[in-house]
Amino acid sequence: MIENKNIKASPERAILVGLVTKGQTRQELEEYLNELEFLVRTAGGQPVKRFIQTLSHPNPQTFVGKGKLEEIRRFIVENRIDTVVFDDELSPAQQFRLEKELSVKILDRTTLILDIFAMRARTAHARTQVELAQYQYLLPRLKGMWTHLERQRGGIGMRGPGEREIETDRRIVNKRIADLKKQLAKIDKQKKVQRSNRGKLVRVALVGYTNVGKSTLMNALAKSGVFAENKLFATLDTKVDKIQIGNLPFLLSDTVGFIRKLPTQLIEAFKSTLDEIREADLLLHVADAAHPQMQKHLTTVRETLAEIGAANKNSILVLNKIDRITPEQLTVLKNQFKIYDSPVVMISAISKKGFDRLRKTLYDEVRKIHIKRYPHNDFLYPDLEF
Ligand SMILES: Nc1nc2c(ncn2[C@@H]2O[C@H](COP(=O)(O)OP(=O)(O)OP(=O)(O)O)[C@@H](O)[C@H]2O)c(=O)[nH]1
Ligand SMILES: [Mg+2]
Known part of the structure; x- marks a missing residue:
């Protein structure tokens, strides 16, 4: 493992830098920087200040312009800053020029995410x-x-x-x-054998943005004791549990969450972990209904699914954390998702509100797949009342 330099006894003091560009409004940038701040905290750092500049495109040498760079340099010296985090992937040239100009550690979104993954990797x-x-x-x-x-x-x-x-x-x-x-490649082979040994049960995979409550939901459904935490990328390994609803057993897997600009190196390297999603019969797409960026998260997840070759799968959309929104917001949400291309269920994985509906939807969707796979067995699965 490449050494994780981000964990120290006293948290590293970090400043965040982002650009307002043609393709990125001020408000969008603020939201992205909120997420970057959460990433910095997850990595053990302490965000101290944000620097924002409006530029048509990043400066190829220094990302920001000359004046802004000087402003940042002064702030670093006066405020004992250890690290500067940029909200985009820096080119090698930018990275090393910035290190030279600012004389502190320079990180970009990609290194930060890689670092958190390194911190979180258990197996x-x-x-x-x-x-x-x-x-x-x-x-x-x-x-x-x-x-x-x-x-x-x-x-x-x-x-x-x-x-x-x-x-x-x-x-x-x-x-x-x-x-x-x-x-x-060796591990992949073993995993493939393991997966084929699981038999012909229908496979359901939890997918979604990081920190939306996938593992919490897995625990609630399976009582399996998956690690869940209010930090980004709490889960990196895949956990599979056998679940039974009514008389219908199926496999449910919980794996790594997605994020905006998930580094392509990670997508490639996590190929075998992501196979669990690729090979699933049904996706349980979990979203955080209380997050102001939920719509953008849904898009990111859909794009990432397409990127890993898992687009157009049967899915159920689960809008989680409804205990954290007002009844009015819930009504708005219900109207918004009245017409949607897959079944939609609203739940709280913590209070278990909406679980009857979720179980029923899961049962119905898994049964459809089952009946298609074993056309002569459908009498085994009656309509269930929940
Ligand atoms: N209020 C509320 N909090 C929830 C709910 N579900 C999950 N959480 C909290 O959300 C945080 C993230 O939950 P996880 O289950 O770790 O989320 P995850 O999607 O598995 O996250 P990653 O593994 O990091 O991708 C934890 O602090 C949970 O306690 C919910 O229904 N309501
Ligand atoms: Mg998790």
Whole structure:
């Protein structure tokens, strides 16, 4: 595992930087920075201040403009800032220029998410996947790193030892990536065997944005003791439980949550974890009804599902945390989702409000799949009253 430098006894003091651009309004940026702040806290840092600039596009060298950079530099010195977090993926050139200009740790959204994944990975499988993603992120950045070090040491020429060291490093990293891929291929095979041993039961997968309550719902339905917490990416491994509603058994899996701009390295590295979703017969798409960004979360989840090859699956939309919204908001929500392309259920995974409806919907949808799969057995599954 690449060392996680973000955990310290006293929290790292961080400032956040984002841009208002043509494609991103001030309000959107504020919302994205709220999420970035939550990510920083999850990683063990303390957000201190936000810097926002309106630019048509990021400066290719320094992300922000010259004046803003100076403002940030002054703030860092006067307020003992350890880290600057940018709300976008920085190019290797930007990253190293910024490190040089600001002399503190520079993180972007991707490194932050990778870092949290590294912190959260519990099993060998999750660790291997995270490490692969981290090395893949690192590979194109090696050159910048060496150039940066050379400059710090006082300017040995670009084609000097620095260049040879880049090559050595690149070889080491490539070898490590190849080894990790081999290890993952082995784990993939085992997981495939495990999945095929589970028999022919209908498979339902919980999917959704991070922190919406997937694991809490899994616990409520299965009493399985899945780790749930008010932090981002509490779950990285897949947990599968057998559930029975009426006389109908099925498998329910809980796995990693999605987020806006989930690093592509992670999507690739977590391929086998995401297989659980890809191979599911039915998706239980959970959303946080009390979150101001719920609609955007729904879109992100749909886009991510398409990206991993799991679009157009049968699904049930579960709007969770209704204990945290007013009766008026609930009415608005009900009207909003009256017409939707899949069944919609509103619940609270904590108070268990709406659970009868959820069980009934789950039963009906799983039964449909069952009947299709075993056409001669349908008499076994009567209509249930809940
Ligand atoms: N008020 C309220 N809080 C809830 C409800 N369901 C879950 N939570 C809380 O939301 C937080 C996140 O819950 P998790 O179950 O860990 O969410 P998750 O979707 O599994 O999150 P990741 O694994 O990080 O993707 C926890 O603090 C839960 O207690 C609910 O119905 N009402
Ligand atoms: Mg979870």
